[in-house]
Amino acid sequence: MNKKDKAFGKKMFDFDGNFYTYTGKIFDLLIVSVYWLIGCIPVITIGASFSALYAAVTKSVRHDRDTVSVQFWHAYKQNLISSIPLTLIYGGVIFLMLLNMGILNAKTSSLFGLFFMVLYALVIVFFIVSACYAFPALSRFVMPSGWFVKLSFYMTVKHLPISLILAVMFAAAYLALLAQPALFLVIPGAASCAASYMIDPLLDRHMPQEDNTSSKNCE
DSSP, X not given: OOHHHHHHHHHHHSTTSHHHHHHHHHHHHHHHHHHHHHHHTTSTTHHHHHHHHHHHIIIIIITOOSOHHHHHHHHHHHHHXXXXXXXXXXXXHHXXXXXXXXHHHHHOOSHHHHHHHHHHHHHHHHHHHHHXXXXXXXXXXXXXXXXXXXXXXXXXXXXXXXXXXXXXXXXXXXXXXXXXXXXXXXXXXXXXXXHHHXXXXXXXXXXXXXXXXXXXXTO
């Protein structure tokens, strides 16, 4: 082994080298996935947990601002109350669409029923994708719930190619979790981190006016 290779190996395995940096980030993604699962247990707090997950992977994993534990639980407590209306809106609509699909599936097999099942499925996909914008926005901005809904709907349509990528990515994550539930320890953090590379620049471009909102980025 020449001196150049030895220097590279030493740098790789230094305490602040690439090996420890990336293994540390992988460990952070595992930890924050566990936090996300814990935060979702009360059900009504699912929105707060998603918002905190996004804040933790963006600020800590990607930008090395404090630890994932500090960032996650700070964002979780900060957004807990304001996330509940959004959770009820998105969760309520998705639940009603699933309920209607179940009723149609049990009561009819006509083309009319098939049309509405497809329509309800599209509504579900739209709300899931728009939630991918709403809860990250909640982790960054302070504004009324209605504005988060409007912003998420606008961004879903405005940035349709990215919205489609998010839909495919989260559909793949969902199927992977169905196939192997143990992946719950990996996928939430990893998927949120990957999505943040697409969503965060868009949030910067659509930052609301200061007279209506305030930013949480400085925290």
